[in-house]
Amino acid sequence: MNALVWILGGLLVILAIAWVFRFAAQKATDNKPYFRDMPLSVAFGYVFAAAALLLSIWYFFQPKAVDGVPSAGVIFFRWAVIGLLGFAAAAWVFRTVFRNVGSENSKKLFRSMPLTAAFGVMIIIIYAIVSIFAGLIAPYGQEEILGAANVVAGGDPAIGGNPEYPLGTDQIGRDILSRLIYGAQNTVGIAFVTTCLAFFLGGTLGFLAAVLGGWLDQLLSRMVDALMAIPSLIFSLLLMTIATAWAGSEAWLVTIYMIFIIAVIDSTRVFRLSRAVGQSIVVMDYIEAAKLRGEGMGYLIFREILPNALAPLLAEFGLRFCFVFLTIASLSFLGVGIQPPKADWGTMVRDLSPFINYASFAPNAAVTPLLAAGAIALLTVAVNFVVDWMLHKSSGLKE
């Protein structure tokens, strides 16, 4: 009850300040249309945002520990803010460097790039490098069991860390940093292959259904409907259980099966999209002109339709990649995805999840499962930023 009164009171005060702010701005700027026509809600938003910003700054500078007990909230908040600002600064530096280095075309590209896209490109490049050269970068092997188990992240011996393992070790003593690096190779690589396969399948069939129509369209669409009617995670879980039984002791076969299963399930979404996009393109006069010219199906799909469907498909690719990635992580988390001892981020989150219980008194120990989760989140955000930017660019070209 008390909290409710506080919240309401606070909002009312902000509202009052907002009114005063707008009034003052109108007077100060001699009734500029921007302030004159500003709705109170917008003024409220500005004041509210300012208040939230002030509150965050105040919270940021609270002491890290009170009477020897670490205040976990403050510590995590600081990490988040420092991480955010750090990434923004890194992206800015990255963009500035490439605005001045490289070929004329790439310079031009970076000049028109928003910071979010630069961030995305940077992260994707880093992930690509890390996953390609995982064996060279990682200090230890992904399966290597080292002497010390449960070393806390941070490398500070006073709280149970070890400078040799900057991100600590897991319960059986494998270096977490090395496993994260190898995880990039396994998880990202497999997700990429799976997404490409899903797009090849779904895209081709979708366009084919759009161009030919009739019974083929009906058949494919109803099959896709049937597949989509089954919840995808449960369906893939079911199929993966069967696949694991088939594969027997061959762990690599499970991975191959997984790629195909997820690709087929995800291709249903791609099919729907490409069919819908294709249908709106097929009615265009230039398709009719090409048909009347006597062009074959391959030319129609890949030369006339595909270039025009690229923008929505690209956007879908970004999203689909994230979903596939998360599906693989969840399957691994559930124990049927990428098989141990291979490192992958989903499995790491599952294996290390008990550490999260230490969050309130030992933030450095609790952070271990979050590292793998953070790696997943970072890539997801980065891919989406890049896709947003590409979409913006391609739609801008069309006026």
Place this chain on the structure above:
Amino acid sequence: MSDLLLKIRGLKIEGRSDETWNPIINGIDVDLKKGEVLGMIGESGAGKSTVGLAAMGYTRDGVRISEGSVEFDGVDLVKASAAVKRALLGKRIAYVAQSAAASFNPAHKLIDQHTEGPVQHGVSSRGESELDGIELYRRLRLPNPEEIGFRYPHQVSGGQLQRAMTAMAMACRPDLIIFDEPTTALDVTTQIEVLASIRDIVEQFDTAAIYITHDLAVVAQMADKIKVLLKGDEVEEADTRTMLTAPTEDYTKSLWAVRSFERPAKPAINVNATPVVSVRNVTAAYGTVDVLHDVSFDIHAGRTVAVVGESGSGKSTAARCITGLLPPRIGHIEFDGQQLPLSYKQRDKSQLRQAQMIYQMADTALNPRKSIGETIGRPVEFYMGLKGREKRKRVEELLAEIELEPTEYFNRLPSELSGGQKQRIGIARALAAEPQFIICDEVTSALDQLVAEGILRLLAKLQDELGLSYMFITHDLATVRSIADEVVVMKDGEVVEQGPKKEMFKPPHHAYTDLLLSSVPEMDPDWLTNLLQERGVDNIGDAAVDKM
């Protein structure tokens, strides 16, 4: 206060593109008295619509009024606050958009949308404005005025929607209405009705109006004075009669002269010659409904056959039968005396090559992702087997033929071309196949008059040089007059009348041909009045006026 209702002074408008503000309108003045109608004409891109919207103190997104004032009844709409504008717009200033079909909300009945304004502005109650709506529908001569408002937009025709929209604009009895090309999308016969009803209702309520159009003949009927715009500048302004009889500026004269293009008549056809294309007793159906009934006509070498009729008359369907997109149910198509397979899928490459098509909407007829060189190069490669340098040379020849600078346009995308240039690319693509016969489906109806005339002249030139035959589908009789050799009039899927152009434009006509011919607006400002008197529809029933 003066009797000026709208006073625009030094209006400058800028649009944002490529991160900078570029001028769209460079200083325009407008004076409009109460009850006066100003016609605003110009090509597309001249800034007509932008000025029209600015007269309401409104600009589209990414556009701003940088200088000048728009005074409506003493209130400067440029400086006015959003609240002041809200009180004026809809109530004292109304807007009628070009496409009523796209502007009505398809989820609400017409009357619900009609009454929204008056109720919102507190002019009348829902019940009153509903009755008033029915009254307005009656005055605009909509069929079943009591009932039509209770339909959804998709249940009424285009012309009726346009009138319903005019009624909606009149709902609050505004002092000023902006009409933005309200009849451009309509057939000639429908256009007459809409024009007549708009003119009457504007006169009855003494409403001032700005009438934006690119059709001179239309503006001649509607406006008291005319303002000509070109690329954001005013060319000249004068009252309608002066403007029509004695325009002073060269640009205006060129606009007026467009309608004079006419090809010399060709010698009579040799009756024994085999026609290039011959449509024989074609009946065709979409699904189970026949849309063409026993249609026959011939197209001879080097001739242009214009197929005219309103939308829905089956003109385009006939073209689809010839190309084989819609195989006829009964009858067949002959090419050079040889019977063609009914479906395009069964025709071979050389048969497909001989008949090419040019489309109405150049925007959808060109693949937006392909450069001009690729678009024109494809048929060259596909039919002629030319590759590499030879292909490029041929494409450049074709570009020169359609009067575009080859090196400049080769690598451009369609989005970097104007409407007329796109249409020329469409022509070049058809020519690339080196056909004998080209179907032109409303190729000029989406273009400005000056540009359209250029296209017609180009087509005529190509015909003389290459001996092409054209099937020219159009609803515009002015186009027919300028380019056709023979005319086929269609209505409801049947050929009503056909023959050489000379005979077709001379009485006696079939009743329908007569209706079509007389509905084409002429430059004479009294034309509409005279026509309506002739047809016995006098200005709106007087009884209706007395009631108000």
